Amino acid sequence: MKCPCALGFSAVTLWLASVASLAAEEANPKWITYTGERGSGVGKHVLLIAGDEEYRSEEACPALAKILAVRHGFTCTVLFSLDPQTGEIDPNNQQNIPGLEKLKDADLMIIATRFRNLPAEDMRHIDDYLKAGKPVIGLRTATHAFNIKDKNHPFAHYDWRSKEWPGGFGQQALGETWVAHHGHHKFESTRGVIADRAKDHPIVRGCEDIWGPSDVYTVKNLTDDATVLVYGQVLTGMKPADEPLDGPKNDPMMPVAWIKPYQLPGGKEGTAFCTTMGAAIDLKSEGLRRLIVNAAYYLTGLDDQIPQRADVVPVGQFDPSFYGFGGFQEGMKPSDFALGE
Numbered sequence: 001m002k003c004p005c006a007l008g009f010s011a012v013t014l015w016l017a018s019v020a021s022l023a024a025e026e027a028n029p030k031w032i033t034y035t036g037e038r039g040s041g042v043g044k045h046v047l048l049i050a051g052d053e054e055y056r057s058e059e060a061c062p063a064l065a066k067i068l069a070v071r072h073g074f075t076c077t078v079l080f081s082l083d084p085q086t087g088e089i090d091p092n093n094q095q096n097i098p099g100l101e102k103l104k105d106a107d108l109m110i111i112a113t114r115f116r117n118l119p120a121e122d123m124r125h126i127d128d129y130l131k132a133g134k135p136v137i138g139l140r141t142a143t144h145a146f147n148i149k150d151k152n153h154p155f156a157h158y159d160w161r162s163k164e165w166p167g168g169f170g171q172q173a174l175g176e177t178w179v180a181h182h183g184h185h186k187f188e189s190t191r192g193v194i195a196d197r198a199k200d201h202p203i204v205r206g207c208e209d210i211w212g213p214s215d216v217y218t219v220k221n222l223t224d225d226a227t228v229l230v231y232g233q234v235l236t237g238m239k240p241a242d243e244p245l246d247g248p249k250n251d252p253m254m255p256v257a258w259i260k261p262y263q264l265p266g267g268k269e270g271t272a273f274c275t276t277m278g279a280a281i282d283l284k285s286e287g288l289r290r291l292i293v294n295a296a297y298y299l300t301g302l303d304d305q306i307p308q309r310a311d312v313v314p315v316g317q318f319d320p321s322f323y324g325f326g327g328f329q330e331g332m333k334p335s336d337f338a339l340g341e
Contacts, residue, residue: 029087030098032078032334034065039073040305046074046296047106051081052114052141053091055214055323056280060139061112062337063283066315068296070339077102080334081116089332094118094147100125107300109134110292112278114141115160117148123155130173133268135299137292139278140214143170144178165265167221173262174274175222182254183215183234188245190216190277191233192256192287198229203259203273203294206309210291211240212282214323219254219276225261230291232256232276257291259298271299280320286312316340 036042048065050057058080065076079099083090094117103109103125118126123146130136138145144160146169160177162168167177183190192210207230216232231253235242244250257275273295275288283289289312297306316339321327 032337034069034076036069036073036075040302041072041074044074044107044300046076046108048078048110051097051116054325055140056321057112058089059320060280063318070315071311091328103129110137111142112139113145115147120154130264131267133270136272138174138274143176145169171221174272175226175260176219179218181215182218185215189213189235189238192230193233195228202303202306203298204229207287207291210287211285212277213238214279214282216254217276226258228255228258230257279323281322
């Protein structure tokens with residue numbers, strides 16, 4: 001953008017308006033935006049949607065957004081489940097995620113919701129985005145992202161138990177809906193094992209060490225057009241050095257990350273990456289952070305620019321809460337996740 005001193009009065013007015021608009025955008029109390037300035041992702045807009053009661057997506061999504069923006073140049077906007085009265089982040093509010101209209105201009109959607117029951121006008125933005133065949137990354141509970149309780153809701157087919165769209169959004173777009181815990185929840189953690197046939201795939205580049213304290217999910221609906229990138233090895237305990245569990249849980253191992261084409265009825269074909277890992281505490285793993293960053297590059301057409309070892313050092317302090325119901329930090333607002341806070 002030119003310096004205003006080189007512009008005429010009308011142009012100066014427009015320049016000031018654009019600056020004011022940008023400032024208002026970045027300061028909007030309902031979401032947080034991190035503007036990328038340097039890196040391969042400059043010019044790409046990533047919209048991250050947090051909203052689950054258990055795995056602290058309200059902490060995971062800002063951490064990922066900061067890495068993508070500061071380390072790689074993507075401009076990232078994070079949306080949250082909010083209390084409409086206080087404007088505070090409330091993961092238990094399943095019906096209010098302001099800002100979904102911003103999907104219209106997004107180059108990538110990263111979704112980490114669980115059992116959301118959103119109004120039709122909000123779901124329409126998600127539906128329009130997916131029918132345009134634009135890319136999506138699903139984290140952990142995104143396999144069961146929606147729980148539409150009204151059977152007459154125009155987007156009831158997005159429900160995780162849908163019969164019209166078997167498995168709803170999760171199965172139709174990402175490849176799987178909620179089935180079950182495969183590993184013993186809170187007792188058996190997950191070691192990510194890169195699939196032999198995927199060792200040269202750019203998304204797994206530099207991802208030698210993937211581990212998380214969340215457990216492996218059961219996956220049974222993946223179709224042949226899905227490329228499994230990482231399998232989940234069930235460990236005997238909750239530490240990275242714990243041994244693999246003997247027996248059928250690891251024979252065979254369940255997929256925990258894959259990429260696949262998707263095409264919703266009436267829409268264009270797109271590409272989805274999904275990992276059933278992705279709790280905030282899982283992102284302590286450098287390998288998992290790199291896997292998701294690499295996927296963001298790949299899905300936005302930057303696969304030829306994925307570094308050998310993408311910089312995924314957390315931006316600022318990152319001390320994520322352990323997962324569990326009712327464990328979110330009360331009184332937080334989107335602005336509390338600003339850079340430097």
